[in-house]
Amino acid sequence: MTKPAGVREAAIPALAEVFREHGYAGASLALLCARAGLGKGSLYHAFPGGKAEMAEAVLDAIGAWFEAELYAPLREEPDPHAAIGRMFHAVKGYFQSGRRACLVGAFALSDDRDRFATRIADYFRAWRDALADALRRAGRDDAAALAEDTVLAIQGGLVLARALDDPMVFGRLLARLETRLNG
């Protein structure tokens, strides 16, 4: 029943961390192998497409995680306020209170964007639209603009928190956003 899990899925979190820390260009095969604890042979057996396929797999895994943990609840949870609260909680945990960067956001800023354009766009579009849906069900008439503002502010918060090396910036932002959205 349950897939044999495989080297592939087991390696993805480690690969994700390398891409997150060094960017696509900076993530060398040597780094990828070391972090994954695998030789080149194993890595290329699991990802015949090489570095590009590894990055795609990582983006897919991130997208799937956000879809399951954030977007689906935002769309389907009967109580939109609860779903929004859960979103902030998940975001805080995922980004380690601002210490961890957003891989998708980082890719969007460089020319790696072109290579992974649809995955990157889908990630943010799904987030923005799911949040707008929840806000609409919560009775906000400015749902679309507010959702866009929120998603974008989270990305900016990560940039600024890392730039100033001050996770509090991210924490403060999340608090401000949550009161703006949930009252």
Place this chain on the structure above:
Amino acid sequence: MTKPAGVREAAIPALAEVFREHGYAGASLALLCARAGLGKGSLYHAFPGGKAEMAEAVLDAIGAWFEAELYAPLREEPDPHAAIGRMFHAVKGYFQSGRRACLVGAFALSDDRDRFATRIADYFRAWRDALADALRRAGRDDAAALAEDTVLAIQGGLVLARALDDPMVFGRLLARLETRLNG
């Protein structure tokens, strides 16, 4: 009187564009040379410290431009509303309405941050503090939080606009921010 200008300053805009598009790791000497229209010899004569010194020079140039065009007016212009309006106008032009990424923000997201930590932090701290100063003079009691929110939102707007490949996202954001700040 006026410095002989030199190859150095002439090359900086071209170098900046390469770092902006490809990141620090992705900006190879070959790309840097080609875009600057100089051979390795010339480039290393102007920047004996190599790639790292080029990036530092680019960050310094960006910092100086923002200081002169944005931060100083925010601090010194008698009419804070006018200075804030000028800031939005300059930001819109500089980032080409959201089509162009922020080099400093991109560096902040990867591990290049450590290498250029003080320059990156100074860029954002100066911006946030200058804007807070103007807001305080404009009579806002939430000046500090509002300034932080604004700087961070601009960075997030660039991420989201590039991710969705939709410059309108950035334009809408600037409009929203300007009404929030200047009424």
Place this chain on the structure above:
DNA sequence: CGCCCTCTGTACCGATCGGTACAGCGCCCA
């Protein structure tokens, strides 16, 4: 003119890049 000093292109360096080839290990199932 002849010297010097700034700037330039080119050849070259060892290291590392992403990627491939392949021999063998161990496990599962017949």
Place this chain on the structure above:
DNA sequence: TGGGCGCTGTACCGATCGGTACAGAGGGCG
């Protein structure tokens, strides 16, 4: 017990990496 196969490490590939050495071009000035 013995194939077969999923997985692994290692050696190797040409290309490119960031950086250096150096010979000369060019202009200013004595």
